[in-house]
Amino acid sequence: MSNDEPQVSQETSAVAPLTARDPTEGEISEAGPPSEVTRFALGDTWMTLSHDERQEGFRQLSRLEAEELFLGMGAADQLEIVLGLPREERRAWIRLLPPDDVADVVQLAAVEEKERLLGLLDDPARREVNALLAYAEDAAGGLMNTRYARLRPEMRVDEAIRYLRKQAREYLETIYYVYVLDDAQHLLGVVTFRELFKARSKHLVKDVMRSQIVTVREDEDQEAVSRVFAQQGLNAIPVVDAEGRIKGIVTIDDIVDVVEEEATEDIQKYGGMEALDAPYLKVAFSNMVKKRAGWLAALFLGEMLTATAMAYFEDEIARAVVLALFVPLIISSGGNSGSQASTLVIRAMALGEVRLRDAWRVARREIGAGLVLGLVLGSIGWLRIVVWQALRPTYGQHYMLVAFTVFGSLIGVVMFGTIAGSLLPFLLRRLGFDPASASAPFVATLVDVTGLVIYFTVASTILHGTLL
Amino acid sequence: MSNDEPQVSQETSAVAPLTARDPTEGEISEAGPPSEVTRFALGDTWMTLSHDERQEGFRQLSRLEAEELFLGMGAADQLEIVLGLPREERRAWIRLLPPDDVADVVQLAAVEEKERLLGLLDDPARREVNALLAYAEDAAGGLMNTRYARLRPEMRVDEAIRYLRKQAREYLETIYYVYVLDDAQHLLGVVTFRELFKARSKHLVKDVMRSQIVTVREDEDQEAVSRVFAQQGLNAIPVVDAEGRIKGIVTIDDIVDVVEEEATEDIQKYGGMEALDAPYLKVAFSNMVKKRAGWLAALFLGEMLTATAMAYFEDEIARAVVLALFVPLIISSGGNSGSQASTLVIRAMALGEVRLRDAWRVARREIGAGLVLGLVLGSIGWLRIVVWQALRPTYGQHYMLVAFTVFGSLIGVVMFGTIAGSLLPFLLRRLGFDPASASAPFVATLVDVTGLVIYFTVASTILHGTLL
Numbered sequence: 061m062s063n064d065e066p067q068v069s070q071e072t073s074a075v076a077p078l079t080a081r082d083p084t085e086g087e088i089s090e091a092g093p094p095s096e097v098t099r100f101a102l103g104d105t106w107m108t109l110s111h112d113e114r115q116e117g118f119r120q121l122s123r124l125e126a127e128e129l130f131l132g133m134g135a136a137d138q139l140e141i142v143l144g145l146p147r148e149e150r151r152a153w154i155r156l157l158p159p160d161d162v163a164d165v166v167q168l169a170a171v172e173e174k175e176r177l178l179g180l181l182d183d184p185a186r187r188e189v190n191a192l193l194a195y196a197e198d199a200a201g202g203l204m205n206t207r208y209a210r211l212r213p214e215m216r217v218d219e220a221i222r223y224l225r226k227q228a229r230e231y232l233e234t235i236y237y238v239y240v241l242d243d244a245q246h247l248l249g250v251v252t253f254r255e256l257f258k259a260r261s262k263h264l265v266k267d268v269m270r271s272q273i274v275t276v277r278e279d280e281d282q283e284a285v286s287r288v289f290a291q292q293g294l295n296a297i298p299v300v301d302a303e304g305r306i307k308g309i310v311t312i313d314d315i316v317d318v319v320e321e322e323a324t325e326d327i328q329k330y331g332g333m334e335a336l337d338a339p340y341l342k343v344a345f346s347n348m349v350k351k352r353a354g355w356l357a358a359l360f361l362g363e364m365l366t367a368t369a370m371a372y373f374e375d376e377i378a379r380a381v382v383l384a385l386f387v388p389l390i391i392s393s394g395g396n397s398g399s400q401a402s403t404l405v406i407r408a409m410a411l412g413e414v415r416l417r418d419a420w421r422v423a424r425r426e427i428g429a430g431l432v433l434g435l436v437l438g439s440i441g442w443l444r445i446v447v448w449q450a451l452r453p454t455y456g457q458h459y460m461l462v463a464f465t466v467f468g469s470l471i472g473v474v475m476f477g478t479i480a481g482s483l484l485p486f487l488l489r490r491l492g493f494d495p496a497s498a499s500a501p502f503v504a505t506l507v508d509v510t511g512l513v514i515y516f517t518v519a520s521t522i523l524h525g526t527l528l
Numbered sequence: 529m530s531n532d533e534p535q536v537s538q539e540t541s542a543v544a545p546l547t548a549r550d551p552t553e554g555e556i557s558e559a560g561p562p563s564e565v566t567r568f569a570l571g572d573t574w575m576t577l578s579h580d581e582r583q584e585g586f587r588q589l590s591r592l593e594a595e596e597l598f599l600g601m602g603a604a605d606q607l608e609i610v611l612g613l614p615r616e617e618r619r620a621w622i623r624l625l626p627p628d629d630v631a632d633v634v635q636l637a638a639v640e641e642k643e644r645l646l647g648l649l650d651d652p653a654r655r656e657v658n659a660l661l662a663y664a665e666d667a668a669g670g671l672m673n674t675r676y677a678r679l680r681p682e683m684r685v686d687e688a689i690r691y692l693r694k695q696a697r698e699y700l701e702t703i704y705y706v707y708v709l710d711d712a713q714h715l716l717g718v719v720t721f722r723e724l725f726k727a728r729s730k731h732l733v734k735d736v737m738r739s740q741i742v743t744v745r746e747d748e749d750q751e752a753v754s755r756v757f758a759q760q761g762l763n764a765i766p767v768v769d770a771e772g773r774i775k776g777i778v779t780i781d782d783i784v785d786v787v788e789e790e791a792t793e794d795i796q797k798y799g800g801m802e803a804l805d806a807p808y809l810k811v812a813f814s815n816m817v818k819k820r821a822g823w824l825a826a827l828f829l830g831e832m833l834t835a836t837a838m839a840y841f842e843d844e845i846a847r848a849v850v851l852a853l854f855v856p857l858i859i860s861s862g863g864n865s866g867s868q869a870s871t872l873v874i875r876a877m878a879l880g881e882v883r884l885r886d887a888w889r890v891a892r893r894e895i896g897a898g899l900v901l902g903l904v905l906g907s908i909g910w911l912r913i914v915v916w917q918a919l920r921p922t923y924g925q926h927y928m929l930v931a932f933t934v935f936g937s938l939i940g941v942v943m944f945g946t947i948a949g950s951l952l953p954f955l956l957r958r959l960g961f962d963p964a965s966a967s968a969p970f971v972a973t974l975v976d977v978t979g980l981v982i983y984f985t986v987a988s989t990i991l992h993g994t995l996l
Contacts, residue, residue, distance in 0.1 A: 133761075294600075323795070340872050352868050356868065374849055374853065385835050388831065399967075400969075403801070414575075418576060500799065504864075508856050
């Protein structure tokens with residue numbers, strides 16, 4: 061049996077191409093090892109290759125290998141490959157793709173390329189692609205495909221299986237779910253292929269189908285669609301119009317991309333910039349800098365208020381320079397605790413765990429958390445000043461008052477940071493903005509200004525008559 | 529036909545349960561509307577309900593409805609439901625679940641509950657669950673299920689379809705892919721169900737199967753597995769051991785959960801805390817505060833260096849209090865630009881777009897970006913001082929020198945922030961830590977200390993002989 065043992069490529073641990081040997085011949089079947097390795101290796105390193113390296117690698121594959129790689133790619137890579145090919149070769153490649161994938165590719169193309177790409181399709185395919193292009197890219201209609209399996213309710217199970225076999229031959233994307241429609245395309249029921257397979261031949265489709273169906277509307281946002289998938293544990297969901305007519309299906313493999321994409325957008329917004337909408341190493345330098353400079357400048361303008369606040373307390377600083385020493389420590393503690401709180405709330409909102417009406421529940425939790433965290437940091441800060449002073453006097457004769465100023469300010473600033481960080485996402489959502497814009501830098505900026513006011517107010521109160 | 533038109537529930541826009549009416553009876557079929565609505569409504573609000581509200585709602589559903597809801601839930605919710613039921617009812621519910629789902633539920637149970645739950649299973653199921661429990665929860669082996677469709681290479685296509693029909697009746701999770709195995713469970717090939725359906729009846733399975741198969745190893749990390757799915761565009765991937773024997777399959781619906789989960793972990797680490805590993809409103813208060821306090825205290829200790837740095841420049845501040853005014857503005861600009869850079873790099877690493885060997889490419893990009901962004905912020909800062917001074921003299925006779933100090937410092941601080949933020953994730957990965965720990969607060973803390981040194985050094989140089 062040793063002849064029969066699959067070879068596991070050592071090149072990558074994640075993708076191990078297995079090559080089965082035909083026991084009767086003892087030889088490797090199909091395309092032969094060199095190009096096999098190349099296809100997996102190429103796919104694996106694709107992200108990090110330059111445009112020229114990709115075209116070069118792609119041309120070195122056998123036709124079959126190249127097609128497999130091409131079909132597994134994302135739309136941006138497919139577009140890059142097609143545009144990199146000589147004009148006369150493009151048609152064969154674009155026609156390899158199913159209509160919904162063509163729509164995604166055309167969507168990404170430059171305006172002047174769009175018509176030219178559509179011109180490469182045959183008439184029915186072009187009509188279908190044009191219909192899909194009418195939907196917003198991030199709506200259910202823009203995610204769906206129309207190659208679903210369909211049956212009539214009055215068919216017998218054995219007829220239905222024969223009919224599906226014919227559909228499978230022609231166009232299906234998936235036969236996991238089979239949809240039962242009336243003459244006007246109204247969705248009457250769904251049956252999994254497995255259930256159909258298990259059913260008695262003589263039964264009617266309408267007797268084995270389920271008539272309670274989870275659907276999404278064609279204009280539903282893709283993030284909401286992905287939440288329906290997560291909640292319901294389905295592999296495909298039909299997309300219907302307002303009259304309950306089926307327009308297509310969204311399959312779960314498209315949802316994986318949506319989830320990745322939405323998380324990336326949220327994370328980038330969360331990092332204090334506009335979402336890049338493209339891989340980091342691919343996006344043009346000028347474009348990237350523009351997306352970062354906008355937010356950075358906005359935050360800078362907000363942060364200028366700290367200079368105004370500091371100027372307001374200039375006299376206090378001049379009289380007690382020791383106060384200035386703790387400014388960065390105090391305001392950054394507010395920023396850090398606010399950043400934690402806003403991250404938690406933003407992610408919980410994105411996952412549907414927390415809704416607008418939970419604002420007060422969250423606020424109560426965060427007031428408690430802020431108090432505990434403030435006490436922890438305040439105690440560390442107090443200890444630091446007292447211990448330092450004991451080791452090497454730095455903070456003057458009123459060091460104990462300074463220590464209590466820092467202790468009190470930290471509690472106030474951390475509590476304010478926690479509350480502001482947790483409620484800002486609710487406020488943004490309420491006002492119709494994306495809660496993910498309550499980024500760590502945004503919260504930090506907000507808290508910095510307030511933190512200064514809290515700090516100097518506490519200082520004025522405690523140090524009045526001594527240092528101030 | 530109006531009788532035939534599906535009803536679309538208005539209650540939720542995402543999940544619209546369609547109820548088909550039987551045209552011959554003109555009546556609603558199956559369980560009747562009240563409990564139908566409840567199941568979808570319950571699923572939709574699940575996250576925000578208390579434990580008691582959930583048990584209550586669950587008990588109000590019809591058996592069929594409750595089973596559907598239960599099967600679509602995540603493991604944590606399934607565990608909660610099962611443990612909330614009277615002891616004598618638990619067995620029927622746990623046995624509803626396929627072995628891989630049972631394994632997930634048992635994984636989450638408290639130690640003393642695990643054995644009791646396993647005791648509810650029949651012997652073969654318990655053996656299978658125990659085998660799955662041996663894998664790490666976040667490895668391919670922990671994600672897989674063993675209910676895949678299997679064939680022998682020498683079967684004829686029509687025999688194969690009959691044989692699959694039998695398997696479908698008994699245990700299959702998915703029949704999308706069918707795996708071809710030898711006697712020793714070595715994976716020889718794969719054929720999609722659709723291809724089998726399209727093939728001529730007399731052909732042999734080995735003639736229609738593909739022998740090049742994307743596989744993952746049983747100990748592969750789930751994040752790597754999800755990247756293979758993304759790259760290859762597959763719906764299921766077989767899991768094999770070192771000898772190429774199939775152990776199970778991972779299906780794409782499990783990957784959606786993995787992608788969500790990994791993104792949540794990254795986002796929470798990125799917000800400067802440990803990952804919570806549970807929904808925000810569900811995690812115990814003490815547990816949440818502990819996970820936040822650890823990082824917050826660590827950052828606070830790091831940030832204490834700012835007080836040390838400030839103390840070092842205390843004389844300069846005393847002589848030119850005006851310098852203190854811009855401290856928050858300058859250091860926060862470094863933190864914000866560093867936060868942007870580290871977010872971009874961490875996410876690009878998580879998506880596999882950027883690897884360790886790209887460090888220098890990223891560094892070159894970020895040096896350029898830092899310079900441009902520093903020039904932008906520096907110019908705004910310079911302008912601010914000059915304009916303010918013209919409107920209302922605040923900054924003294926040497927305001928122009930102060931303006932240039934701020935200009936120069938901002939360029940230095942923003943560049944340092946950008947470079948540190950982009951390279952810290954590489955450093956962490958190189959040292960074997962999770963790059964997502966290069967959080968916004970971590971980067972900000974690092975940059976705050978350095979930013980102070982840069983600022984006061986620039987100030988000493990420019991203001992020497994005038995203010996200092």
